[in-house]
Amino acid sequence: MLRIVNRVLLGLAGLVLVVAGGVVLAAGLGPDVPSWWPWSGPDDVLLSQAARQRWRAEGWWWPVVIAALVVAVLLALWWLLAQFRRARLAEVLVESGDGEGALLRGRALEAVITGEAEDLEGVAAARIALHGRRTAPTARVRLLLEPYASPGETLHRLSREALTHARDSAGLASLPSEIVLRAEKHHARRAL
Known part of the structure; x- marks a missing residue:
């Protein structure tokens, strides 16, 4: 079971990194990107100042961000500890x-x-x-x-x-x- 979880997590992480890197690389290499592309060229930023500050004034924003980070850290710790646990023979x-x-x-x-x-x-x-x-x-x-x-x-x-x-x-x-x-x-x- 742990071997399957490891492979799925590593595959998903690799897929996300390859796709994100490809999108940024395509936007950075040339101005000939389609109109629906998230970034329009090498001078474009990933997140504009308005996008970065959009939710800051909302009361629910920081608790949601903190809760999401806590969940991510707990999942990462669970995964790390699961690596050291030796599986019993079924x-x-x-x-x-x-x-x-x-x-x-x-x-x-x-x-x-x-x-x-x-x-x-x-x-x-x-x-x-x-x-x-x-x-x-x-x-x-x-x-x-x-x-x-x-x-x-x-x-x-x-x-x-x-x-x-x-x-x-x-x-x-x-x-x-x-x-x-x-x-x-x-x-x-x-x-x-």
Whole structure:
């Protein structure tokens, strides 16, 4: 989706710039422009003084200009932040043995891995996100560990159980994973 939005926005921006540049260039190169042309020659200005000051006295002018600029800035910020967001994998191609394959929803596979990871001893919470291509997904795993949990043992069981089950059930050759472990905050016990 983001790729399509990027292409449409870049295409529209390019089209507007090419058309505007062509119109100004045509008016600047020669006096033989048609009568309906917005500018009549190289000495003509893009906006006359009367056109620039036409709406200034109206009470609604400045709020509309400010609102339009705020909307433009917010849209530009949304677009910029969307560039850094990594899209989750929508579907995984599962080899079904008939040569065509089947599609497994990425969220369903994430939910299964999350459920198995949260069932592990010492795991308080788990978040899984699949990225990459549908034929070669990668997993980003974030685990919140209980205070008593052994990180090494939890990591070993996660890779041997939850991730191996997901890889085998989806018929994947491999499931590369990035695993981030965090410990749950806890207070020290008081001795009485």
